[in-house]
Amino acid sequence: MAGSRFRPRTRTWETDPMGSTYEIVAERLARSFDRLVSGADPVLRASERADFQANGVMAVAKALGRPPREVAAEIVATHELDGIATIAIAGPGFLNIELEPAFLASQLASLVTDERLGLALAPAPRTVVIDYSAPNVAKEMHIGHLRSTVIGDALARSERLVGNRVIARNHVGDWGTPFGMLIEYLLDLGEDRAIAELSIGDLNTFYQGARAAFDADEAFQRRSRARVVLLQGGDPETRRLWRILVDQSVAYFSQVYAKLDVTLTPEDVVGESFYNDALEGVVADLDALGLLEDSDGARCVFPPGFTNRDGEPLPLIVQKRDEGFGYAATDLAAVRDRVDRLHADEMLYVVGAPQVQHFAMVFAVARRAGWLPDTVRCEHVTFGSVLGPDRKMYKTRSGETVKLVELLDEAIERAYDALVERGTDLEDAPRRELATQIARAAIKYADLSTERQRDYVFDLNRMLAFEGDTGPYLQYAHARLRSILRRAGEVELATVDFTLANAPSHALALSLLAWPDAVASMLDGAAPHRLCTYLFDLAQRLTAFYEACPVLSAEGAVRVERLALCDLAARTLALGLDALGIAAPERM
């Protein structure tokens, strides 16, 4: 049975003195390594051959010019793991490490009364600004918004879980030339009718109507352009009409978020327009810093290292030839706002990979301008595209994009039908609620469980599969545990004595102890799939465990131990799923 696969590389928050089991072993081992080569990394990893393995000996041996096995022997002779673990040398110089049963048992026992299951709270909470979701006002939320929304929310929840202060920023598209057209269309429809259309979430019809009017009617085009000028000039009536569009859209987005169980609120909506007043300052300050250049009438910064298709320096266009501001100016203003006013220690932009170059340039310019200190971690959390069956990117223009709510509704229907077929003993309303939880789990887990960078083909059948490595399977594993615990009734677990006498319970125990490392690993790489993999691995060990270890039919201390393992596993699953934004129902 494989050991736990997770360990943190670097913590993005200060490490609690009482670290995870992995951290304790790694720290003790590092002392021995440090005596040979200062600062040497033991390279402690989970192992299929032992509880852990340390791979760092070979590197140390090379640095010292000594035979690896000799170095390994020295470490074994001088280690400081008494009472914690035993070490054996294997192969060319690997160290196989087995935890002392008493230590393992006490580590596990300490989790029983710990609501956080050993996951340390940040002693000095960091402020983490997470930019995610970012739909467009007066446009339908479609499948293209799924990844940013789901990944961003999982990161937000996980950062909160470790005690960091999360400021979510929903950078909605609420500004720009299309709004002239949209406002004119709103007037043509009549405010009441427009509001009615928008409030039922029929944004596609509205937007396409506006688009059609714009394409077909020259007079409408003229009015639209004039309206843009009014909007930018701050004309009160125009701003009022614009507000209607924004408010209606935000209200609709909130419905979608509620349906997806995403934590974003209207307060998190800080759209492009929010930065309008800061744009002139951005240009003026860049100019004062001498970074601004005039190019074809546009005011640009040319950060080093970026070239266009002809090998010429690539500009970040801050102000357009027509004196309007580009989105680069907005993004720069947002960086400044987040650093200066929000005091961000960390900024994550959960935005699709096609914008890598843009953000690389924005960050580079912000660094050069001194607006983004080196102490602030700033990362573009990219993700791959959702592809159609033809393996091409879903296009917004195609008109064939899947509405997010329709996707969810279909998933809910299928989950509902599955519950009916299964004869789940529930009234209709709770059954529908349960179906909703399952559908969200299916969709979110499908999105979160693969490495972010990869593209994936949108395949409803695969997303909704309730077998194997899926969200519903994890929910099922949890519900099954809860069922066992319910049947067991009130049992005092606080005084449990763990013996972990067989391989499946030992393997399960190791996995339970790796929970803090799994969370750390996820946050370290902004990689939700690592937590998914951990939870799925845990669930699999679980089923192996109670294949081998009947719980309710056991007696005495054995029964208490097994119940305690079930309790720990259930709580770990629930906490982990919650960190991903997935509900853990009591029964299914």
Place this chain on the structure above:
RNA sequence: GUUGCCGUGGUGUAAUUGGAUAACAUGCCACCCUCCGAAGGUGGAGACUUGCGAGUUCGAAUCUCGCCGGCAACACCA
């Protein structure tokens, strides 16, 4: 053209960031419900060993270089 991301059993993915015999799911085959939930479990076949070819070293899916293939970005739309 330049730059970036990606290429792993039929399919979908993972691999603790350079570690030991490449793991899991799905699909397929064979078993398993008088036994705590079969949305489950057990076993088997499936990779001429990670697109191809070199290199770096004790050791490469992982790093370097060059090809091949897919996708994306590349001047005023975000």
